[in-house]
Amino acid sequence: MITFVQQVINGAAAGSVYALLAVGYNMVYGLLGFINFAHGDLYMFSTFIVLAMVTLHVPFWGAVAVGMVAACFLGMSVERIAYRPLRTANRIAPTVSAVGVALVLENAAQVIWGPATRPFPTPLPQGLFRVDGVVITAMQIVILLTAAAIAVALRVGVYHTSWGRKLRAIRDDLPTAELVGISVNRLVSSVYAVGAALGLISGVLFAAYYNSVYVTMGLTGTLNAFTAAVLGGIGSIGGSFAGGLALGLLQSLGAGYISSGYQNTITFVVLIVVLLLRPNGMFGKLTAARA
Amino acid sequence: MASSDSLLEVRNISVYYGSFRALEDVSYTVGPGSVVCLLGGNASGKSSSMKAIFGTVPLRTGSIRFEGQRIDGWTTAKRVAAGIAAVPEGRRVFANLSVRENLELGACTLRDGRAVRTYLDAVFDQFPQLRERQGQMAGSMSGGEQQMLAFGRALMSRPKLICMDEPSMGMSPALVSRNFKLIKSIRERGTAVFVVEQNARAALKIADYAYVLRTGSVMLRGPAEQVATDPQMQAAYLGHTPLAATVPPAAH
């Protein structure tokens, strides 16, 4: 029982990190129906920027602020340069463009920061508590609280602000949204910025939790975000959180109770089964009414 | 005709899609508070005219002025903020947003939140059905109600000019006559209306001035009653059927 509870706690923490990555990825999909394969690389790149700042003795929160600004800027630039010109093109074109951006970021990061896995110094609390033999770390609490706070903030942002109303209008009918006077380009840009900023938060939590930053975390991140998004329901914000948590628990319990060697296999088998039973993901039905 | 007191002045515009010519050297003028209709069949350039006014297609030549200012380089949002509102073709409401949210989006270029509330009340007073259903998803309403919502949404920005794209398309005769009554009432409040229509007979009844397009060029123009009786027009559009029985041509 202790082992089970432990696996659930650890899985939930890992899942929350996936969820924050998946939600940024899913917002873009929800808005434009476009799979941003560079999302994970943006998250990797901006996390490296935070690490570089910390290495230059910039105080941690300052470094995170710089990373956040850099992430927003990168997200918006990528949208402006690589995706916007292709918005009305055939669906494949921006996807290829996204893979291209992913490669450019990955190689640039490798040239600048090298291929080695780097530790991530952080002032985030590293202590741990024991409750009836189950270990809970301060970092896990930080991760769960951050994810919950962001989930609430996004819910409010999308359903109770004029920004969110405009986003949902664009999602519903982009040409009409433009006709009623919504600055579609500016809004799309803001979604990339928010998505990249959430990616950075996810990246910093990931780096602090696993004490590592490395170039290929972008690709792994994209795969995890994609899996979580598909599990939860692509395009759905609530689904991203559910999918991220489900992915974390699956990996944790799959490794714990079936076999650690088949961790990824278990994940993908479950993904396939979910898609067979519910082709739109666990929350897919709601996506029509969600942003 | 390019009088200095015109509200909208479209001068000598051409629009191409690749090598396909949609509009060639076309000019329109809409005076303040007037109703101007733009008639024409399929592929005559009606929709492109609408898009040109809102800036969603690039102009190859020509200029567009609104209240004397050149707006052809402006973004759509800036044009809307300047006082041009759209009632798009096919009652395009935001189906997954509530009625109230749809109306609020109509005022998204306004900065003053209190004004938005006042305007919302005014629209609700004009369309009490919308007030009753303000929390309902727009997509779950009937076609006629959605059309009403699209009108209300356009009114929310208190525009000086409302551009309507085929308001009678796919509507029952009863709704068509309701829509045209509505256009009249809008005009009575001093708002100019630019209506793009295939239903020439109904449109000419309420318009002050009319333009008739054919394959991208203005074939005929003049005061509405003059155009209605023009022999060319009689032959091409109005046919010999009695006025009341006119049904719009099949939707494209």
Next chain:
Amino acid sequence: MQRSAFWSSQSAFRTLGRLSLVGLVAVGGTAGSAHAGNQSAANGAQRAGTIEIASFGALTGPDAVYGVSSLNGQRLAVDEINASGGIDGRKLALVQYDDLCEPTQAAIVASKIISNKSFTAAIGPVCSADALAALPIFARTGVPLIMAGDSAPQITTMVKEHAYTFATRLSPQDSQNGPELATLAISVLHKTKIAILYSEDDYGQGVLAAAKPVISKLGGSVAAQESYTPSTTKDFTPQLTKIAGSGADVLLLLGYYSDTGIAVSQLARAGVSPNVTLIGSDSTAQQPFVTLAGAAANGVYLVPFYSPNNPSAVNRQFVTAYEKAYGSAPTGNAVMGYQAVYTLANAMRAGGSSGDLAERIRAIDFEGPAGTVDFDANGDLKGNPATVLRVSNGKLVADQKLTIALEKALKSD
């Protein structure tokens, strides 16, 4: 130090991604293709009397740490030899190729090398899977190949089966490290309930396969045996939580430092008792292991085939020169690259210009920084005694007492 990333699912994804991209937009040149070789060095071939050596390994990509270390060692040796007049007045020149630690690239690189007749010999690669892909290609011309960092036992099998006399291998084998770890745990430290965390690839499985018979022979038992995907798994808590519940008193870490370092940093949150003794395999014994593992690294035992703390004179001189040249202590890959060049140079000196160079390489016997360089009938390095290190205050420190105890225990078995 030895990578078999080919078998990891992540590498497969990466390759797939790149291939599709190369096909679609043809930007594969940024990452997918091998470097065409160092141009200035290639021009050097025209200089009369230069001895050209092909050097290949992962120079970019996630495994570049290993390839670049090896190349650094090779360069240091070449510079030393050239500074002292070269070999009979002829200078050495390295021409490097990047194989990304991907067997498909290794095959392309090997073809390029054998088609260039100016090469006297080749050194590389740093990944076992690449070596297995490259060996049959080198067999076409028989240009001498010194493998400097490939530990998989399958290489011995292949070399033996096909009588690849042109090939020699300068790296210790997984089959040697496994028994060392088991013996240290059971016979020296007296811990018998053993948990194992291993890398799901040729390396981790090779060390595991060699360790298990020794564990049962010495009376130990395997309480838990958990694997992970190298360079992809970052959350080790599911495995470690199981290990925590198994009641093991010692945990063997069979993997690369970049993975085991992260795993060790997560021990506490998985509920693993601080009383569990940790023993890391050869590939874990790198300084960055400590930076990744953090405070939890203190007290971890490591059993590398090479330690910069080795007190021999030749090693001290090598470490000093290496630190001066690159600003960091040499790794296992660096020392293998260094010894590979000296192996070649000594073999050339020994035979002058006549005779079969590959045969002379196999006959070599000299003291290198990592111990005696001496090959067996299959071209494999004869084993050198292992060193036991212990992490103390964030540093890898040689433990002489345990090293001697382990050597004694290994002999008595």
